[in-house]
Amino acid sequence: MPDAIVTRFAPSPTGFLHIGGARTALFNWLYARRHGGKMLLRIEDTDRERSTEAAIGAILDGLTWLGLDWDGDAIYQFARADRHRAVAEAMLAGGRAYKCYATPEELDAMREQAKAEGRPMRYDGRWRDRTDAERAAAEARGLRPVIRLRAPLAGETIVEDLVQGRVSWSNDNLDDLVLLRSDGTPTYMLAVVVDDHDMGVTHVIRGDDHLTNAARQTQIYEAMGWKVPAMAHIPMILGPDGAKLSKRHGALGIEAYRAMGYLPVALRNYLVRLGWSHGDQEIFSTEEMIAAFDLRNVGRSPARFDFAKLENLNGHYMRQAADADLLAAIAPVLPHVEGGERIAGMLDDSMRAKWLQAMPGLKERAKTLVELIDGARFLFAERPLVPDAKAAEILDKGGRAVLKALLPRLEALADWDLATLEATIRAEAEATGQKLGALAQPLRAALTGRATSPGIFDVFVVLGRAESLARLRDQAR
Ligand code: GLU
Numbered sequence: 005m006p007d008a009i010v011t012r013f014a015p016s017p018t019g020f021l022h023i024g025g026a027r028t029a030l031f032n033w034l035y036a037r038r039h040g041g042k043m044l045l046r047i048e049d050t051d052r053e054r055s056t057e058a059a060i061g062a063i064l065d066g067l068t069w070l071g072l073d074w075d076g077d078a079i080y081q082f083a084r085a086d087r088h089r090a091v092a093e094a095m096l097a098g099g100r101a102y103k104c105y106a107t108p109e110e111l112d113a114m115r116e117q118a119k120a121e122g123r124p125m126r127y128d129g130r131w132r133d134r135t136d137a138e139r140a141a142a143e144a145r146g147l148r149p150v151i152r153l154r155a156p157l158a159g160e161t162i163v164e165d166l167v168q169g170r171v172s173w174s175n176d177n178l179d180d181l182v183l184l185r186s187d188g189t190p191t192y193m194l195a196v197v198v199d200d201h202d203m204g205v206t207h208v209i210r211g212d213d214h215l216t217n218a219a220r221q222t223q224i225y226e227a228m229g230w231k232v233p234a235m236a237h238i239p240m241i242l243g244p245d246g247a248k249l250s251k252r253h254g255a256l257g258i259e260a261y262r263a264m265g266y267l268p269v270a271l272r273n274y275l276v277r278l279g280w281s282h283g284d285q286e287i288f289s290t291e292e293m294i295a296a297f298d299l300r301n302v303g304r305s306p307a308r309f310d311f312a313k314l315e316n317l318n319g320h321y322m323r324q325a326a327d328a329d330l331l332a333a334i335a336p337v338l339p340h341v342e343g344g345e346r347i348a349g350m351l352d353d354s355m356r357a358k359w360l361q362a363m364p365g366l367k368e369r370a371k372t373l374v375e376l377i378d379g380a381r382f383l384f385a386e387r388p389l390v391p392d393a394k395a396a397e398i399l400d401k402g403g404r405a406v407l408k409a410l411l412p413r414l415e416a417l418a419d420w421d422l423a424t425l426e427a428t429i430r431a432e433a434e435a436t437g438q439k440l441g442a443l444a445q446p447l448r449a450a451l452t453g454r455a456t457s458p459g460i461f462d463v464f465v466v467l468g469r470a471e472s473l474a475r476l477r478d479q480a481r
Contacts, residue, residue: 007204008040008041008042008206009035009036009040009042009206009207010036010043010203010205010206010207011032011033011035011036011041011042011043011205011206011208011209012043012044012046012200012203012205012208013025013029013032013033013044013067013072013074014045014046014081014199014210015029015047015048015063016048016049016051017055017056017063018051018055018056018059020059020062020063020066020257020259021062021063021066021257021258021259022256022258023255023256023258023261023275023309024211024240024255025063026066026070026072026258026271026275027241027275027279028209029067029070030070030072030275030276031209031236031238031276031280031302032207032209033073033074034276034293034294034297035207035299036075041206042076043073043074044074044075044076044079045067045074045078045079046078046079046080046203047063047078047079047080047081048081048192048195048196049080049081050081050082050085050189050190050192052082062257062258065259066257066258066259069258069259069268070258070268070271070272071269071272071290079199081195081199084195084198084199084202085190085195087198087202088184088195088198089184089188089190091194091198092151092184092190093151094228095151095183095227095228099154100153100154100227100228101152101153101154101183101227102131102132102151102180103131103149103150103151103152104127104130104131104149104151104152104182105131105139105143105147105148105149106127106131111127114126114128124177126177127179128179129157129179129180131149131152132154132180148186148187149186150183150185150186151183152181152183153180153181153183153224153227154180155175155178155179155180155181155227156175156223157176158175158176159175160173160174160175161173161178161222161223162222163219163222163235164234164235165215165236165237166207166234166235166236166299166300167237167299167304168212168215168237168304169304171215171218171219173216173219178220178223181193181223183224193217193220193221194224196217196221197221197224197228200233201225205233206233206234207233207234207235207236208233208234208235208236209235209238209299210238211237211238211239211240212240214237215237218235236299236302239302239303239304239307240306241279241306241307241308241309242306242308242309243255243308243309244308244309244310244311246306249309253309262336264340264372264374265318265337265372265375265376266314266373267318267321267322267325267373269290269321270314270317270318270321270322271314272293273286273287273293273317273321274314274317274318276288276293276297278307278309279302279303279306280301280303281301281303282296282301286317287317287320315371318371319371319372322370322371322373323368325367327360327363327364327367328360330363330367330373331356331360331363333373334373334377337373337374337377338377341377341378343381343384344377347377347381355383358466359380359383361465361466362380362383362458362462362466364458364462365459365463366379366380366458369456369458379457379458382451382452382453382454382457382463382467383466383467385452385453387471387474387475387478388478388479389450389452389453389475389478389479390453391449391450391454392453392455394449394454395448395449395452395453395455396449398445398448398449398455399446399449399450399479402446403446403449403450403479404446404479404480404481406442406443407447407476407479407480408480409432409436410429410432410443410476411477411480413428413432414473415473417469420464420465420468420469420472422461422462422465425461425464425465426461429444429461447460447463447464447476448460448463449479450475450476450478450479450480451463451464451467451472
């Protein structure tokens with residue numbers, strides 16, 4: 005029986021969880037879930053200067069919000085430094101690695117020479133085959149060694165990548181990489197291999213900016229006689245114009261997408277299609293994604309980020325969402341919108357009930373939760389409303405007269421329900437030879453202060469009799 009699939013997401017907590025990282029996490033998660041395996045989480049916090057608690061928190065929160073759960077506890081790479089060191093020592097003892105005492109000046113000279121010859125810097129292996137006496141002499145001069153991998157000199161290093169295909173490097177282009185620094189700290193290259201091995205990772209799925217690292221890491225696996233995991237290097241995400249993804253394009257932390265009012269289900273659906281396809285299907289429930297996900301259908305060309313597409317997907321999922329779920333989803337968005345704190349403060353049971361009542365009409369028109377909040381602002385508006393420019397124009401150009409004519413009829417109504425209100429206003433439209441819209445527009449302007457809103461009869465009902473009539477009187481003056 006083949007091994008159970010184990011994937012891992014291995015972010016460096018030097019920044020927040022950005023959109024590319026979220027996609028990498030999603031692909032790892034889907035692959036594991038698809039095959040009944042596990043996705044592990046490893047926080048690569050070995051860069052002590054740049055790793056922060058805040059970034060770790062943002063990564064864990066972002067994954068949780070996106071619904072990408074990991075198996076077991078998160079593993080912290082820095083805590084495993086002793087194990088990394090032990091592996092480097094074992095390689096040294098087995099002759100697969102050696103101590104190198106090259107000084108910074110010597111390395112600088114190698115760098116300069118490479119530059120002059122127009123080639124990348126390669127360590128020249130000058131300490132590969134030294135004697136014990138030479139090493140002892142270097143120690144006696146106070147030099148502290150790094151431990152370098154004794155990499156193969158001839159032949160090729162090959163990565164059979166599940167996305168990129170077979171990629172090969174001529175070994176004379178890969179120098180003897182450092183495993184352990186002179187202060188005894190393990191390098192990133194060593195730590196990743198040891199951790200992936202110890203965690204039983206079967207599939208490494210990550211951005212293709214790590215492809216060259218894959219060759220280096222393969223050499224370490226081979227030196228240790230460990231099985232190299234399957235690798236899948238997925239293309240980067242570019243901006244819509246094909247340039248490197250910038251902030252303006254969407255290179256933001258996941259928490260920014262949350263604040264912009266996107267739903268996790270929509271973001272997951274959007275991210276899965278960034279680089280992966282399944283025929284021409286665009287909409288995937290989470291179950292469908294899991295059932296269909298396959299590394300074979302990850303493309304080799306970079307995906308382009310497209311906000312409009314994300315918005316459309318989000319609108320789709322908002323229309324499908326249960327009203328109560330949408331109401332629950334707006335709470336974390338409120339602090340990020342103008343006047344959101346006031347709205348949050350007013351959101352008691354009665355306001356919640358009103359919002360829920362208006363929700364079917366509101367969610368039809370909103371592509372994000374921020375737009376949903378905007379659409380619901382009329383509920384929270386204080387009298388007298390200050391109409392926006394479009395609503396003011398409607399009121400100024402004949403709207404006020406319409407309100408004046410309608411008010412007595414509405415005031416006379418004994419019932420304030422949808423059917424009664426609709427019949428009354430339709431009858432007025434017919435009696436005066438006007439279209440329904442000619443009456444609805446001024447009513448909307450007066451009741452909501454906007455030129456667009458949910459259906460006008462819904463607005464009446466949601467606001468209730470007293471508030472509706474008061475708002476109409478305010479604007480009819
Ligand atoms: N920590 C690396 C990064 O955030 C990923 C390493 C890996 O996936 O092997 O880019």
